[in-house]
Amino acid sequence: MRKVSIIGGGLTHFGEHWEISFREMVAEAGAKALHDSKIEGKDIQAIYGGCMASGRLLGQEHVGALIADQLGLNPLPSTRCEAACASGGVALRQGIQAIASGMYDVVAVGGVEKMTEVSVEEASLALGGAGDQEWELFNGATFPALYALMAKRHMLEYGTTEEQLALCAVKNHANAVHNEYAQFRSPITLEQAMNASVIASPLKLFDCSPISDGAAVVILAASDVAKKFVDEPVEVIASAQASDSLALTGRETLTSLKATQIAAKDAFKQAKITPKDVDLAEVHDCFTIAEILAIEDLGFFPKGKGGKATEDGETALNSTVSVNTSGGLKACGHPVGATGVKQAVECLWQLQGKAGQRQVKDAEYALSHNVGGSGATAVVHIYKKL
Amino acid sequence: MRKVSIIGGGLTHFGEHWEISFREMVAEAGAKALHDSKIEGKDIQAIYGGCMASGRLLGQEHVGALIADQLGLNPLPSTRCEAACASGGVALRQGIQAIASGMYDVVAVGGVEKMTEVSVEEASLALGGAGDQEWELFNGATFPALYALMAKRHMLEYGTTEEQLALCAVKNHANAVHNEYAQFRSPITLEQAMNASVIASPLKLFDCSPISDGAAVVILAASDVAKKFVDEPVEVIASAQASDSLALTGRETLTSLKATQIAAKDAFKQAKITPKDVDLAEVHDCFTIAEILAIEDLGFFPKGKGGKATEDGETALNSTVSVNTSGGLKACGHPVGATGVKQAVECLWQLQGKAGQRQVKDAEYALSHNVGGSGATAVVHIYKKL
Numbered sequence: 007m008r009k010v011s012i013i014g015g016g017l018t019h020f021g022e023h024w025e026i027s028f029r030e031m032v033a034e035a036g037a038k039a040l041h042d043s044k045i046e047g048k049d050i051q052a053i054y055g056g057c058m059a060s061g062r063l064l065g066q067e068h069v070g071a072l073i074a075d076q077l078g079l080n081p082l083p084s085t086r087c088e089a090a091c092a093s094g095g096v097a098l099r100q101g102i103q104a105i106a107s108g109m110y111d112v113v114a115v116g117g118v119e120k121m122t123e124v125s126v127e128e129a130s131l132a133l134g135g136a137g138d139q140e141w142e143l144f145n146g147a148t149f150p151a152l153y154a155l156m157a158k159r160h161m162l163e164y165g166t167t168e169e170q171l172a173l174c175a176v177k178n179h180a181n182a183v184h185n186e187y188a189q190f191r192s193p194i195t196l197e198q199a200m201n202a203s204v205i206a207s208p209l210k211l212f213d214c215s216p217i218s219d220g221a222a223v224v225i226l227a228a229s230d231v232a233k234k235f236v237d238e239p240v241e242v243i244a245s246a247q248a249s250d251s252l253a254l255t256g257r258e259t260l261t262s263l264k265a266t267q268i269a270a271k272d273a274f275k276q277a278k279i280t281p282k283d284v285d286l287a288e289v290h291d292c293f294t295i296a297e298i299l300a301i302e303d304l305g306f307f308p309k310g311k312g313g314k315a316t317e318d319g320e321t322a323l324n325s326t327v328s329v330n331t332s333g334g335l336k337a338c339g340h341p342v343g344a345t346g347v348k349q350a351v352e353c354l355w356q357l358q359g360k361a362g363q364r365q366v367k368d369a370e371y372a373l374s375h376n377v378g379g380s381g382a383t384a385v386v387h388i389y390k391k392l
Numbered sequence: 393m394r395k396v397s398i399i400g401g402g403l404t405h406f407g408e409h410w411e412i413s414f415r416e417m418v419a420e421a422g423a424k425a426l427h428d429s430k431i432e433g434k435d436i437q438a439i440y441g442g443c444m445a446s447g448r449l450l451g452q453e454h455v456g457a458l459i460a461d462q463l464g465l466n467p468l469p470s471t472r473c474e475a476a477c478a479s480g481g482v483a484l485r486q487g488i489q490a491i492a493s494g495m496y497d498v499v500a501v502g503g504v505e506k507m508t509e510v511s512v513e514e515a516s517l518a519l520g521g522a523g524d525q526e527w528e529l530f531n532g533a534t535f536p537a538l539y540a541l542m543a544k545r546h547m548l549e550y551g552t553t554e555e556q557l558a559l560c561a562v563k564n565h566a567n568a569v570h571n572e573y574a575q576f577r578s579p580i581t582l583e584q585a586m587n588a589s590v591i592a593s594p595l596k597l598f599d600c601s602p603i604s605d606g607a608a609v610v611i612l613a614a615s616d617v618a619k620k621f622v623d624e625p626v627e628v629i630a631s632a633q634a635s636d637s638l639a640l641t642g643r644e645t646l647t648s649l650k651a652t653q654i655a656a657k658d659a660f661k662q663a664k665i666t667p668k669d670v671d672l673a674e675v676h677d678c679f680t681i682a683e684i685l686a687i688e689d690l691g692f693f694p695k696g697k698g699g700k701a702t703e704d705g706e707t708a709l710n711s712t713v714s715v716n717t718s719g720g721l722k723a724c725g726h727p728v729g730a731t732g733v734k735q736a737v738e739c740l741w742q743l744q745g746k747a748g749q750r751q752v753k754d755a756e757y758a759l760s761h762n763v764g765g766s767g768a769t770a771v772v773h774i775y776k777k778l
Contacts, residue, residue, distance in 0.1 A: 007494040027526075060521075061447045065529065067521035068476040071768035074635040075642065081654045083633035084769070085482045088472045090454040096471045100486055107492035108393040135446075135453035140413075143451065247469035249460040256461065268467045382457035383470070 009229035010105045011239035011392050014043025015351035020220035020339030021189040028064055028120040029076040031221035035344075036077045036116060039223035044235050047077065050225070051110040053084035056097030056117035057343035062132040063124055073116055090136030091292060093117065094222065094346025095247075095376030095385030101226050102245050111228045117347035118221040129217050133342070136379035138253035150214055150293070152254055152380045154206035157295035159260040161208065163310065166298060168208050170313030172199035174294040175212040175336050177322055182333025184363035187348075189218055189339030213294040218339035222347035224354065229392060240357045240372075244276035244388035252382045261310075263381035266303035273373070273386040274305070281305035284388070285369040286328040286356050288349035290377035291335050297321075300375055301329060304386070328366045331356060346376035346385060353389045395615035396491045397625035397778050400429025401737035406606035406725030407575040414450055414506040415462040417607035421730075422463045422502060425609035430621050433463065436611070437496040439470035442483030442503035443729035448518040449510055459502055476522030477678060479503065480608065480732025481633075481762030481771030487612045488631050497614045503733035504607040515603050519728070522765035524639035536600055536679070538640055538766045540592035543681035545646040547594065549696065552684060554594050556699030558585035560680040561598040561722050563708055568719025570749035573734075575604055575725030599680040604725035608733035610740065615778060626743045626758075630662035630774035638768045647696075649767035652689035659759070659772040660691070667691035670774070671755040672714040672742050674735035676763035677721050683707075686761055687715060690772070714752045717742060732762035732771060739775045 016038025018031045026034070032055075040046065057069045066072065067086075074084035087097040094117030101115040121129050134143035137152060160166045176196055182188035194212060202211035232239035248268035251257055258264060274280060281304060289304065291297035298312035306327050307315040315321060321329035332338045332352040335345055353372035355361050376385045402424025404417045412420070418441075426433065443455045452458065453472075460470035473483040480503030487501040507515050520529035523538060546552045562582055568574035580598060588597035618625035634654035637643055644650060660666060667690060675690065677683035684698035692713050693701040701707060707715035718724045718738040721731055739758035741747050762771045 058453055059447055061445055061518070064525060065517070065521050066525040067444055067474060067518075068523070068638060068765050068768060070475050070482075071635045071764060072524075072638050075637045075768070080635040080637060080768075081651060082635060083485075084635045085486070085633070086474045087486075088453060088474055089456050096456075099469075100471070100473075100489070103486070103489050103493045103495060106494065107489045109489060109492065131451070132447070132453075135451050137454070138458075139450060139452040247471070249457045249466040249468055249470045251461045251466060252454060252458050265467060378457060379454050382454060382461070382466075 008106045008108060009241060010102045010226055011229045011232040011241045012224050012350060012354045013227045013232050013236045013239045014039050015224045015354050016042055017187045017348060017351055018221045019187050020218050020341060022122045023219040028118065029072060032073050032116055032118050033076050035221035035223040039225050043225040045225060047079050049112050050079060050082060050114050052104055052113045053079060053082055054097040054101045054115045055086045056093035056346055057086055058088055058090050058093045058119060059132040059135065063121060089383040090378035091342045092346055092376045092378030092383040092385050093343040098346060098350055098387065099245050099247055099385060102242055105226055105228050111231050113226045114223060115226060115347060116221060116223040117344035119341035119343040120219045121217045121341060122219050126217065141253040141255060150206035150209055153293040153295055154209045155254060156260045157208050160295060160298065163261055166313035169196060170317050171213055171294040172196055173316050174291060174297040175199050178291065178330050178334040178336040181323060181331050181364055182337030185333050185338055188333040188337055189216055190337045209293055215292045215335035215340040218341040220339055220341035220344045222344045222351055224347055224350050232392060238358045239392045240354050240389045241392045242387055243390050244273035246272035246276065247385045250382050252379065254380055263299055263303050263384060265381055265384035266300060269384045269386040270304045273388050277388040279371060284327055284371050284373045286331055286366045287373040287375065288332060288352050289329055289375040291330060292340060304375060323364060324367055331361065331364045331366060349374035349376060350387065357389055357391045394492045394494060395627060396488045396612055397615045397618040397627045398610050398736060398740045399613045399618050399622045399625045400425050401610045401740050402428055403573045403734060403737055404607045405573050406604050406727060408508045409605040414504065415458060418459050418502055418504050419462050421607035421609040425611050429611040431611060433465050435498050436465060436468060436500050438490055438499045439465060439468055440483040440487045440501045441472045442479035442732055443472055444474055444476055444479045444505060445518040445521065449507055475769040476764035477728045478732055478762045478764030478769040478771050479729040484732060484736055484773065485631050485633055485771060488628055491612055491614050497617050499612045500609060501612060501733060502607065502609040503730035505727035505729040506605045507603045507727060508605050512603065527639040527641060536592035536595055539679040539681055540595045541640060542646045543594050546681060546684065549647055552699035555582060556703050557599055557680040558582055559702050560677060560683040561585050564677065564716050564720040564722040567709060567717050567750055568723035571719050571724055574719040574723055575602060576723045595679055601678045601721035601726040604727040606725055606727035606730045608730045608737055610733055610736050618778060624744045625778045626740050626775045627778045628773055629776050630659035632658035632662065633771045636768050638765065640766055649685055649689050649763065649770060651767050651770035652686060655770045655772040656690045659774050663774040665757060670713055670757050670759045672717055672752045673759040673761065674718060674738050675715055675761040677716060678726060690761060709750060710753055717747065717750045717752060735760035735762060736773065743775055743777045
């Protein structure tokens with residue numbers, strides 16, 4: 007298969023942006039990505055965009071064409087991909103396939119979501135569409151409740167504690183302090199996290215990622231032409247995706263995301279490396295329990311040991327594996343369609359040594375892990391400096 | 393580039409289906425497609441699904457995972473693609489790229505929409521999201537109004553008549569009489585069409601495609617393995633897509649869809665044939681004026697002559713080019729996400745000689761043309777018997 011690299015990335019600030027529209031966010035991230043890639047719009051041949059819920063949040067579908075239009079890039083083919091909170095990850099994967107097919111050499115992949123235009127209640131209902139509307143949301147199960155069920159079961163089976171969950175958030179806030187694009191650059195203490203309001207027991211306020219606005223863009227190029235544009239492209243050495251039942255009720259277990267395990271196994275096989283080789287991982291911490299599940303299901307730690315590993319600092323910056331150096335969904339923010347692409351941008355900049363005070367030393371391999379809903383879609387990419 | 397063929401297809405009846413759910417429609421079309429392809433679920437390696445507005449119509453996003461789940465095919469990777477009414481067309485294109493990339497040999501591509509669960513007003517607003525929400529829908533311009541503007545201008549510039557528009561619908565109803573999957577199997581007369589209620593002048597009731605429920609699935613296979621499964625696969629010899637501004641106000645002209653022209657030019661170049669070689673075309677007749685624009689922009693007739701060609705019977709079954717043998721969006725129905733895939737199924741069955749009383753004689757080349765919104769996305773595929 008033809009190999010594909012990332013040659014540049016661009017982000018808007020993640021946060022609550024009443025002053026900038028959906029389409030303006032796309033344009034900002036796109037312009038920055040072009041600059042970072044040292045290319046011009048005319049070099050791009052196709053566009054893929056990840057966006058989950060613009061229809062419900064903004065009344066706007068057909069986001070692919072909107073992106074091409076706003077970037078001044080029509081008539082380029084432009085396609086929106088959706089897999090709930092993994093929309094960015096699947097868009098990235100389509101961009102990779104488009105180049106691998108030989109159809110294009112250079113492709114832009116964007117992700118965007120504008121979530122703060124509606125009330126928190128409306129946003130929660132829109133996000134509920136990531137789960138099973140008929141079997142879960144209709145009966146009142148919103149996402150904090152679904153992940154709380156997983157947390158409760160993990161605590162019962164493996165002795166994971168509320169403190170260990172909270173420590174994921176404490177670490178991610180500490181990382182986000184050094185990320186200029188992050189929604190929350192304020193460090194938090196374990197005490198603050200433990201004393202915060204309960205959202206869905208055992209998950210408290212700081213166990214939950216926020217509602218955010220933001221956009222992210224990466225530029226992909228065939229590896230055989232990537233160095234024409236930049237000196238340090240980063241090759242995508244694995245792209246894997248798996249599905250599971252939409253509703254929790256259809257799962258084999260509540261303490262693993264099987265889709266993550268299957269996608270990770272496939273990805274490590276493609277990359278010909280093991281989890282031990284990974285220096286940094288951007289994992290899908292929509293809730294703190296999701297980070298615990300991820301670091302176990304990706305193979306960084308044995309099942310049931312993710313909480314202890316977090317407590318022991320094994321996921322902190324420049325430890326066993328640096329997890330969520332960007333601040334993760336928790337502290338960098340979670341504009342759902344943008345998240346999977348933002349993870350790729352963080353991996354790119356880390357492998358290029360451009361991550362400033364949150365830089366992972368001698369980073370050679372990076373991994374991104376993007377989950378849709380409560381685990382019905384998982385997308386895993388692995389990157390290496392070309 | 394690795395070549396890709398269609399080995400089978402399946403459809404639900406298109407219509408108003410209160411008795412069958414969104415997910416059941418997918419399962420029905422999927423099971424029929426497997427049967428038609430003589431394969432089993434275990435032969436499929438990935439799934440792409442086209443769906444426009446399940447979020448607004450049903451509260452359900454994350455349709456890719458839902459499809460995999462409902463078909464009993466998880467953990468296969470399953471991705472939803474959206475480009476408004478061209479969602480099926482772009483999903484087909486992603487499936488083709490996925491096989492062309494070498495990542496998979498056999499892929500299922502589905503399209504589905506369930507539109508009759510909400511009121512006509514709510515459905516119209518959801519469909520309005522295919523255009524520019526801020527610049528068009530917010531100001532009251534729904535789709536009949538947008539296409540009425542195009543029709544008025546075409547009538548002014550080229551002398552196209554309301555009768556010529558109506559004759560597209562008369563022809564498409566005549567074709568649908570012979571299609572067991574069609575929503576409307578009743579022939580209509582020119583007089584009936586001309587005397588129908590005005591929706592947005594000059595468009596009357598029979599100038600507009602209906603609101604429909606339905607699902608369509610095709611099975612794709614690499615051409616080098618396609619004949620292992622079926623005797624008569626149909627090769628996709630061109631796959632092209634182009635974009636234009638989302639809002640009509642950004643267009644160079646109202647009397648052509650530039651995205652169609654660009655995609656068609658690219659497609660004919662890929663296929664190494666000319667419009668004259670095409671025996672049948674499934675074109676995007678969301679409104680009768682859209683069929684006139686399509687047969688001109690695809691190159692079957694000169695600009696401005698589409699109305700006259702229709703009046704002269706040049707688009708009827710077994711004439712110059714058989715247009716919308718399925719009945720088109722007008723009479724077969726238009727469950728938006730399913731339409732682009734249904735067009736591919738019709739082309740497949742026609743080229744295989746399985747189209748019964750609507751069979752185009754000695755059909756060698758078929759073309760499908762799927763449009764998003766008022767023309768901001770156009771997707772063109774060309775097919776030939778392998």
